[in-house]
Amino acid sequence: MKRLLALIATVAALALTAGAALAQALNAEGEVRRIDAANGKVTLKHGPISNLQLPAMTLVFKVADPSMLSQIKAGDNVRFAAEKINGQYTITAIQPK
Template sequence: MKTWIPLLAALVIAAPLHAEPVAPPAAQANVMTDGVVRRVDVANGKLTLRHGPIVNLDMPAMTMVFRVQSPELMRGLKVGDTVKFHAESIDDTLTVTAIQPAQ
């Protein structure tokens, strides 16, 4: 039984002392992500965005197609626009629920 104590001590010592802060779930629910509009498909309710990391979805930066929750969210958007947006997984579909011009 004493053989596991050094192993446990090694694991504790190896743990980083400066862990990255993680926002609580409530704070992550409203986090906005930086993005650039690559395509606007109003007819199909889809938006292609090149985006930074999406914290609340634990997703790295990439370019991808999102469903848009409401067609009104796409009003006035055009390719090349820099935006801030919020996305959620709704029924296993990545969906933009809020979007605004970046400032």
């Protein structure tokens, strides 16, 4: 029983750590303008993205995992993380605010 409780506590701690890490990774905010699920792209009107040295603008991003697009819809305010992968601005994580 003690081992089970220790395991549950460990899993809970890991989940909290992962959640905090994701919150830090989602370092940009924007509004979903358009979703192009067929091509795995999303258009965002976003604020500055410091790691990409981008000012606020509207930009089309590729998504690293097209299944992320099912979590959002046009008009949603979102937090996201983006990187430049193979020369393309790519969303690596996204969630509605």
